[in-house]
Amino acid sequence: MTRSDDAAVKRTEKWLERLDRFVDQHGHAAVPQLFEDEFGHRLGRWVKRMRRRYRSGHLEASSIAALEARPGWLWHASKQNRATRADGSIAPSENPLAHMASLLAFATCHGHTAVPYNSQEPDHSGLGDWVRRQRAHYRAGDLSSRRIALLEAVPHWSWEQTPRPSPWYETYEVLLQWVSDHGTADLSRRVVAPSGQRVGEWVQAQRQRQRRGRLAPERFQLLEQLPGWCWDASWKNDTFSERLAELEAHAREHGLDEPLPPQLRRWIDRRVLDYKRGLLSDERFAALEALEWWRWARPSRSNSAFREQQTALEHWLESER
Incomplete structure (x- = not known):
């Protein structure tokens, strides 16, 4: 030998x-x-x-x-x-499509198919193990072409064993956990997750990207389906009617010549900006249009100062004649 x-x-x-x-x-x-x-x-x-x-x-x-x-x-x-399980025990025959609906729901909700092996979500029980086995059978060449086609038709599907979600989806998962704990996606910009991620600032950044037309449609849908989600953070406490009432009261009491308080002036500026960006609802647009003195393009301070100086000059010239 x-x-x-x-x-x-x-x-x-x-x-x-x-x-x-x-x-x-x-x-x-x-x-x-x-x-x-x-x-x-x-x-x-x-x-x-x-x-x-x-x-x-x-x-x-x-x-x-x-x-x-x-x-x-x-x-x-x-x-x-x-069909023998990975731990060596014999598993009963399984319906090859038993978990397809759960996988589709998971991919739609989370934006990826990196299902945790020990996922405890009630609607996805056993899904992680099943997904792992599909990928393993694929590498071993044991999957039928029909099964391969069905899996590849699932959004975000990957044949990698543990595909790493992009940073966007990682932070989205943190936001999902916040929603699960608090019941709403309405959170302050200062919110920091236990993992240290500044999820509040991330939420604000998504709103800015949407206003600029730079947010992907699938990400828009993932965010919009969250309970309490709002694309305009200034609307989340819905103070529109209160500010409008304050503005009308100020106009009645002081007239339009009296300078507006800073908070009302800033509120008007934001509403004008919302109008220009197409973010103002029809109802709020009509409420503002109903004000006789409302203007969507307010004169700048420099123009107002120029007109005041011009009026003063005209008065002086008239007095000198």
């Missing part, structure tokens, strides 16, 4: 020892094709290789006898064997 033959025999003995440990734990040698032991040894892949060599007639008689001596050994991976 050559040195290489001796090394091959020793390798086979090592694998047979690992197979025996599997048999001791599970009571059978029907190792699932994707099984790895606690040390990371891919026992399922080795078993598959032995079956392939047996079918091609290249497996030694001693190895055939050793494998067939193990209880529950299978030379052909049956449907039952393909």
Whole structure:
């Protein structure tokens, strides 16, 4: 026996020892094709290789006898064997489409298909394990073309085992957790998540991107479906009617020549800006238009000062005549 033959025999003995440990734990040698032991040894892949060599007639008689001596050994991976769980236990036959609806709902809600392996969401129980197995079967070449097409039709689908969501989706997940804890996406700009992410500032940035037309449609939909979400933060406390009443009261009491208080002047400026950006509702537009003295383009302070100086000059000239 050559040195290489001796090394091959020793390798086979090592694998047979690992197979025996599997048999001791599970009571059978029907190792699932994707099984790895606690040390990371891919026992399922080795078993598959032995079956392939047996079918091609290249497996030694001693190895055939050793494998067939193990209880529950299978030379052909049956449907039952393909459905064996990763921990080695035999799983019941499953409907291949059982989790497709849950996967579609998860992708729509979260914007990715990186389903956690141990996801505890009530509507997605077992989804993480199922998704992991679909990707593993795909790498092993065991998925039908129909199943591949169905999975690839799911939005954001990736064949990577643990695709990392983009930073946008990572922060969106933080916002989802905030909504789950507080029941609303109405949060202050100063809010910082326990992980340290400035989720409040991120929310404000999304509103700015939307106003500039730079927010992707799918992200717009993900945000708009959140309870309490509002694209204009100045509307979230809905003080429009209160400010309008204050403005009308000021006009009645002091007239239009009296300077406006700073808070009312800023409020008017924001409403004019909302109008220019197309963010003002029809109802609020009509309420402002009903004011006889309302103007959407207010004169600048420099123009007002110029007119005041011009009027004073005219009065002086008239008095000198």
